[in-house]
Amino acid sequence: MKAPTLETARLILRGAEPCDIDFAAAMWGSEEVTRYIGGKPRSRQDAWFALLRGVGLWEMKGFGYWVVTDKATGEFLGEAGFADFERGLPKELIYGPEAGWAFGPQTWGKGVATEAVSAMHAWLDENVSASSCCVIEPSNLASCKVAGKIGYRHTGQTLLAGTPVNTYRRGT
Structure with missing residues (x-):
């Protein structure tokens, strides 16, 4: 399956x-962008792997990541979508597709x-599941x-690679 x-x-x-x-390498290489997403800029190779992972998720899981562009100009703005990262986080906090997003300054x-994020959740609700989760560093206001605007409710806190993160749930 390809991304719709x-x-x-x-x-x-x-x-x-x-x-x-x-464009992805420039965005992920920015300290501003990665400040709350892993805490350090990513290499070009890591940006490439992330693009490949986003594409591969569609085939393996029936959901994945999209590249987000400006409709009028075609400018690359960021990436957003759903994943199953198999990170070993507590099952009571992490279930269903995990939403994620990152955009350039x-x-x-x-x-x-x-x-x-509203558009991707409308797609998820119609095609996959009404439930999803997300993981966000507390300082990423x-x-x-x-x-919160999309309907996520805070469900707890856990550690991700030694960093405290908040977990959120949307749907049942």
Whole structure:
């Protein structure tokens, strides 16, 4: 299965393509972007692996990640989607597809994350499951706010690679 293309008023969510690597590497190489997502910039190779993982999830799980672009310009804005990372986190806190999103600084404060994350959840509700979870570092206030707008409720806290993270649940 390939990622379906989703459209919103301002965005296109589509499957990753090889030409996305330069933009993904620039985004994931930014200290600003990774401050609350692992805490350190990622290499070009790690950005490539993330794109491949997002594509592979569609085949293995029936859900995965999208590249998010500006509908008017085609500009790469970020990545968003669902995963099953098999990270060994507590099952009572992590169940169903795990939502995740990351966007470049040019989008911050403009509602892009909320718009993209709303669209992907509408797709999930219709095609896979009404339940999902997400994991967010407590200091990532912007992502916590997006999660709340989408209907996530805080369910607990755990450690991810030694870093405290909050867990959230949406749906039943």
